[in-house]
Every structure is written in C-alpha cells, then in structure tokens.
Amino acid sequence: MNHTLPQTEAPAAAAADSPATAPAFSPLYQQIKGLILQSLQASEWKPGESIPSEMELASRYRVSQGTVRKAIDELASGHLLIRKQGKGTFVATHAEHQVQYRFLKLVPDQGDLNTEGPAQREIVDCKRLRASAEIARALALRSGDTVVQVRRVLSFANIPTILEDLWLPGTAFKGLSAERLADYHGPMYALFETEFGVRMVRAEEKIRAVLPDKAQRELLKLPPSTPLLSVERVAYTYNDTPMELRRGFYRTDTHHYRNDLN
Amino acid sequence: MNHTLPQTEAPAAAAADSPATAPAFSPLYQQIKGLILQSLQASEWKPGESIPSEMELASRYRVSQGTVRKAIDELASGHLLIRKQGKGTFVATHAEHQVQYRFLKLVPDQGDLNTEGPAQREIVDCKRLRASAEIARALALRSGDTVVQVRRVLSFANIPTILEDLWLPGTAFKGLSAERLADYHGPMYALFETEFGVRMVRAEEKIRAVLPDKAQRELLKLPPSTPLLSVERVAYTYNDTPMELRRGFYRTDTHHYRNDLN
DNA sequence: CAGTGGTCTAGACCACACT
DNA sequence: GTGTGGTCTAGACCACTGC
Numbered sequence: 001m002n003h004t005l006p007q008t009e010a011p012a013a014a015a016a017d018s019p020a021t022a023p024a025f026s027p028l029y030q031q032i033k034g035l036i037l038q039s040l041q042a043s044e045w046k047p048g049e050s051i052p053s054e055m056e057l058a059s060r061y062r063v064s065q066g067t068v069r070k071a072i073d074e075l076a077s078g079h080l081l082i083r084k085q086g087k088g089t090f091v092a093t094h095a096e097h098q099v100q101y102r103f104l105k106l107v108p109d110q111g112d113l114n115t116e117g118p119a120q121r122e123i124v125d126c127k128r129l130r131a132s133a134e135i136a137r138a139l140a141l142r143s144g145d146t147v148v149q150v151r152r153v154l155s156f157a158n159i160p161t162i163l164e165d166l167w168l169p170g171t172a173f174k175g176l177s178a179e180r181l182a183d184y185h186g187p188m189y190a191l192f193e194t195e196f197g198v199r200m201v202r203a204e205e206k207i208r209a210v211l212p213d214k215a216q217r218e219l220l221k222l223p224p225s226t227p228l229l230s231v232e233r234v235a236y237t238y239n240d241t242p243m244e245l246r247r248g249f250y251r252t253d254t255h256h257y258r259n260d261l262n
Numbered sequence: 263m264n265h266t267l268p269q270t271e272a273p274a275a276a277a278a279d280s281p282a283t284a285p286a287f288s289p290l291y292q293q294i295k296g297l298i299l300q301s302l303q304a305s306e307w308k309p310g311e312s313i314p315s316e317m318e319l320a321s322r323y324r325v326s327q328g329t330v331r332k333a334i335d336e337l338a339s340g341h342l343l344i345r346k347q348g349k350g351t352f353v354a355t356h357a358e359h360q361v362q363y364r365f366l367k368l369v370p371d372q373g374d375l376n377t378e379g380p381a382q383r384e385i386v387d388c389k390r391l392r393a394s395a396e397i398a399r400a401l402a403l404r405s406g407d408t409v410v411q412v413r414r415v416l417s418f419a420n421i422p423t424i425l426e427d428l429w430l431p432g433t434a435f436k437g438l439s440a441e442r443l444a445d446y447h448g449p450m451y452a453l454f455e456t457e458f459g460v461r462m463v464r465a466e467e468k469i470r471a472v473l474p475d476k477a478q479r480e481l482l483k484l485p486p487s488t489p490l491l492s493v494e495r496v497a498y499t500y501n502d503t504p505m506e507l508r509r510g511f512y513r514t515d516t517h518h519y520r521n522d523l524n
Numbered sequence: 525c526a527g528t529g530g531t532c533t534a535g536a537c538c539a540c541a542c543t
Numbered sequence: 544g545t546g547t548g549g550t551c552t553a554g555a556c557c558a559c560t561g562c
Contacts, residue, residue: 025558027531053547064533069548077339079524085548086540103523203523208514209471209489227471227489233523252470259521261365261465261495262341287539289550315528326552331529347529348559 032061032071040080040091041238047093047193051081054089080201094189094200101187103203103235106162106250107258116156124219125151126178128170135167138234138245146170150181153219160220161255166246172198189235198243203235207257216249229257294323294333302342302353303500309355309455313343316351342463356451356462363449365465365497368424368512369520378418386481387413388440390432397429400496400507408432412443415481422482423517428508434460451497460505465497469519478511491519 036051045051054072058065072089075081079102082090094100101113108116128146136143147167154162168176173196184191192198210230212222220228229250237243250257298313307313316334320327334351337343341364344352356362363375370378390408398405409429416424430438435458446453454460472492474484482490491512499505512519 029531055547066534067532070531072548083548084541086542086546088547105521105523205521205523207469207491207519207521209491209512210514211487211489225473225487227473229469229471229491250471252472257469259367259467259469261367261467291550317528328553329551332550334529345529346560348527348561350528350560 028063029067029070029074032057032063032068033074035061036071036075037080037238043197045091047091047199048095050088050090078201093193094187095193100190103189103200103233105257105259106255108156108255119162120155120158121182122153122155123150123178123181124153125149126176126181131167135245139167139169139242141169148173148176150176150178152181156255159251159254161251163216163219163249164246166244168244172196172243198237200235200243201238203233206232208232210249212249220249220251222251226251226253228252231257290325291329291332291336294319294325294330295336297323298333298337299342299500305459307353309353309461310357312350312352340463355455356449357455362452365451365462365495367519367521368517370418370517381424382417382420383444384415384417385412385440385443386415387411388438388443393429397507401429401431401504403431410435410438412438412440414443418517421513421516423513425478425481425511426508428506430506434458434505460499462497462505463500465495468494470494472511474511482511482513484513488513488515490514493519 036057039045039051051057052060054065054068057068061068072081072083076083076089079092079099082092084090092099094102107113126148128148131139131141131143131145131147133143135141135147136145139147141147147170150164150166150168152164153160154164173192175195180195181188181191189200192200208230209227211225212220212228216222216228217224217226222228229248229252231246231248231250233244233246233248234242235244235246298319301307301313313319314322316327316330319330323330334343334345338345338351341354341361344354346352354361356364369375388410390410393401393403393405393407393409395405397403397409398407401409403409409432412426412428412430414426415422416426435454437457442457443450443453451462454462470492471489473487474482474490478484478490479486479488484490491510491514493508493510493512495506495508495510496504497506497508
C-alpha cells in the first residue's frame with residue numbers, strides 16, 4: 001500500500017499513445033511539501049511569520065514528525081522557509097538583513113557590501129505601457145497587456161554602478177509608482193512582498209558582455225567604450241509564475257559578478 | 263553525554279584572551295561525514311567506483327544506518343557522491359555524461375549543448391613557467407614556484423567561442439603536455455582525475471565585461487570592439503585546496519552565461 | 525531472489541531561546 | 544521550566560537493480 005493522504009490522484013494520462021512516463025510514485029513527504037506550499041501560496045502564513053511547529057503539522061496532516069521534518073527540510077533548502085533552532089520555522093522574506101539582496105551577485109573587488117555601505121538609489125522612470133512581444137513572452141502575458149516599466153540607477157560610494165530596467169505585470173502591481181519606490185527604504189523585493197503580496201522565490205539570469213548605448217553611457221557617467229555586464233533576469237513566485245523581467249547593466253571595473261559553483 | 267566516536271577532540275583554544283567562539287558541538291553524522299571525506303581524499307574509493315553500502319558503513323563506524331544516511335546525503339548534495347537507488351552510492355566523477363561540463367555555464371542562445379554537439383578543442387600553448395605573485399596567491403603557492411600554463415580555444419559549430427588561459431601547480435601536474443591534452447577526448451577535469459588523481463569539487467568565479475587585446479581578438483577571429491565575458495575561476499579539490507586558476511574569455515553574441523538563483 | 529538505497533514510524537534525548 | 548528545532552536509534556516496509 002502506498003501511504004496516501006486524500007492525495008491528488010495521479011493525473012492518469014488520458015491519451016494512451018504517449019510514452020506514458022511511469023505512474024510516478026510520490027512519497028508522503030512530497031505530498032506534505034505540496035500542502036505546505038499551498039498554504040504559503042494562499043498566504044495562510046505571511047513572510048516573516050512563523051509556521052506551526054513540526055508536532056502540530058504532524059498531527060494536522062496525520063503523519064509522523066519525521067515526515068513533516070523532511071518536507072520542511074526541502075522547503076528550507078530552497079529558501080522558502082527558514083528554520084531557527086529553539087524558536088520555530090519562519091516564512092522566508094527578502095526584508096531580513098541576512099538575506100537582503102540575495103539575488104544581487106555583484107560585489108566590490110575590495111571589501112564587501114558591508115564596508116561599502118548601502119546603495120544610493122535613483123528612480124529614473126516609472127510608467128505603464130503595453131507589453132512588447134518579447135516582454136509578454138518572458139512574463140507569460142499576452143502582448144499588449146499592461147506592464148509597469150521602471151528604470152533606476154544604483155550607486156556605490158557615489159559612483160553610478162548599476163542601471164536597471166524592469167518590467168512587472170500591470171495587474172499584480174497596480175499601485176506602483178515612482179514615489180512609492182523612492183520612499184521605500186530597503187530591498188525592492190521586500191516592498192513587493194509587503195505592498196503587493198508577491199514573493200520572489202527563484203530567478204534565472206542570462207549574462208552577456210555588451211557595449212552601452214548613448215543613453216546608458218550618460219546615465220552611468222561612463223568613459224567611452226567601457227563594456228558592461230548585461231544581466232537579464234526573470235524572477236518567479238511560488239508556482240513558477242514569472243513576475244518580473246529585469247535587465248541590469250553592471251559596471252565591472254570596480255565590482256565583479258561573483259558566482260560559486262558546486 | 264555527547265555521542266562521540268574516537269573523536270578529534272575539540273581543539274580547546276590555548277590562548278584565553280580570544281573571544282573563544284564556543285566549544286563547537288559536532289553532531290555524529292558530521293563526524294561520519296568527515297571520516298568518509300578522509301577516505302575520499304585518500305583515494306580509498308576512486309571516482310566512478312561504488313563505496314560500501316550504508317549498512318556496511320554503519321557497522322564499520324558503529325552507528326545506525328540513519329546517521330550514515332544523513333552524512334551521505336550531505337556529501338551527495340555537494341556532488342561528491344552520487345546515490346543510485348538499487349545499485350549503490352558512487353564517487354562522483356567529471357567523466358559521466360550527465361555531469362560533464364558541470365562548471366561550464368555558457369550555453370547557446372538557441373537550443374542546448376546537445377543540439378550543438380561537442381566542442382572542437384585546440385591547444386594553442388602549454389608550457390611550464392614560474393608563478394607570478396598573482397597566480398601564486400590564487401593557487402596558494404610561493405611566487406616563483408613552477409606552474410603549468412595552458413592556452414586553448416574552444417569552438418562550437420566551427421565558431422571560436424571560448425579562449426581560456428589556465429594555470430596548474432607544477433608538482434601535481436608533472437607529466438602534462440600539449441600532446442596529452444590534445445589526445446584526450448572528454449572533459450579536461452576528467453583527465454585530471456584519471457591521470458593526476460586531482461578531482462575538482464567546487465569553484466568560485468569572478469565575472470567581468472572586458473575588451474579583448476589584439477592577440478585575443480585574433481585567436482577568436484573577432485570583429486573589432488566586440489566585448490567579451492571575462493570569467494576568472496579558481497577550482498578546489500577536497501580539502502579546499504586551490505588546484506587550478508582559469509581565465510576564460512567568452513563570446514556572448516551567440517551564447518550566454520546562464521545562472522540559476524535560489 | 526537478494527542487495528541496495530528510499531520512506532515512514534515512534535520514541536528518546538540534546539541544544540537553544542524565551543520567560 | 545517549557546517549547547522549539549536537531550540528533551540518534553531501531554525496526555519495518557517500499558522501490559529499484561541485477562542475478
């Protein structure tokens with residue numbers, strides 16, 4: 001017998017001529033993981049809050065503590081939850097100092113982000129417009145749908161270092177404006193959580209070396225023919241829904257993009 | 263009582279005026295993990311081979327299967343071991359098709375590495391010389407120590423795409439030559455394993471956008487003022503010993519560096 | 525079939541944080 | 544002390560591989 005919960009029955013592939021890639025046995029802890037994920041999506045527990053204790057979840061789902069534990073372990077290793085011994089398990093948030101700028105891999109050549117102090121932010125532009133085909137595809141929208149477009153410059157030690165263009169689905173980010181962005185102190189992804197209930201969980205980046213156009217060169221006050229790192233990022237919420245397309249241009253004469261390979 | 267093995271006793275900080283950062287409690291499974299790591303370093307089990315079963319290790323170390331399991335889990339998540347249900351647990355290797363080019367994050371804009379087929383390799387240069395201060399520092403050598411320097415070009419679909427310079431400690435890579443490199447078919451890291459007993463476990467990369475010099479431009483047959491991605495990698499063996507410094511220059515007009523953020 | 529890793533359970537105890 | 548997550552154990556059973 002396959003230990004089961006009410007279990008979302010395996011979607012017994014209707015068509016028979018497809019290779020039918022196995023009945024897919026799903027361990028109990030994966031099912032529990034799915035249930036916890038549903039609660040996270042439904043905002044039953046909000047970012048920063050604690051979720052019920054392992055014992056409580058175990059009795060709620062009628063499984064042993066060890067099974068809940070393994071489910072939580074996987075969610076924690078994906079940075080969706082954060083375990084704190086003696087205190088509880090918490091919904092991860094981009095607002096915590098430890099994990100702030102988790103997705104920003106640009107670091108100064110000397111020292112680190114702490115020695116450098118916080119970035120100065122300048123919102124250059126923030127407007128609503130219709131999605132181009134390319135942007136619509138990246139955000140899983142229909143082209144012509146409304147998107148919010150933001151352009152901003154980040155400076156470190158008063159040296160403009162990052163120019164970013166970003167696009168957000170218009171419906172999910174209804175009240176977003178340049179003022180709102182300028183007034184908020186803290187990571188942009190933290191604002192997205194508190195103001196719009198959108199939590200970014202993972203992202204994919206495509207990195208290239210490019211030469212900036214005139215507008216970009218002026219915004220970053222660059223000497224001529226300085227190459228830039230182009231970092232195109234798509235960020236996803238819980239159900240792998242893309243919620244942000246971001247194109248960053250990084251100066252790499254004083255900073256570098258740092259990546260650890262395992 | 264702290265479950266202990268013969269246990270490498272906590273190094274009871276000799277000086278008393280240092281802040282003494284806690285006695286450091288080490289769980290049993292971490293100690294087991296350390297023992298397994300030692301066996302890997304000592305090449306008791308070689309890349310590609312299977313290690314003893316969980317039950318066997320459990321009785322060898324006098325702990326329960328669950329404890330061994332947790333130790334192996336961590337090593338497997340670090341890609342040091344590979345678990346195969348029903349078959350056993352194996353020492354990871356760079357020779358397997360699944361994980362070949364694990365550290366190469368450059369992918370074609372369209373399709374993937376499979377559609378593109380294998381890279382053509384050309385060894386431009388391979389010689390022994392004395393380490394500069396910079397290279398010595400990266401490889402934890404003394405400047406003046408002998409290093410092997412290799413320069414090669416990788417082409418995809420007959421388009422030169424990657425130019426790489428790399429430096430290796432001379433002592434560990436004694437018999438390495440241009441012929442040896444040219445004759446070997448397969449990932450360079452696989453050759454390092456079989457011929458020199460050096461297995462790369464993790465790496466750190468620093469990425470920048472740069473303009474190539476004349477020599478680089480010619481080797482890659484580039485049109486003028488094409489910016490390149492500069493990827494500086496330090497690769498480490500088991501005990502966090504740096505064993506390779508590699509500086510790659512990537513064309514990013516047909517390919518891009520892909521990175522997944524979690 | 526036997527052997528391997530994978531899942532699940534139940535219970536004991538430890539380390540840590542708060543009060 | 545109480546409650547939380549973290550470790551360890553012992554045993555049962557499942558899923559996969561290969562003989």
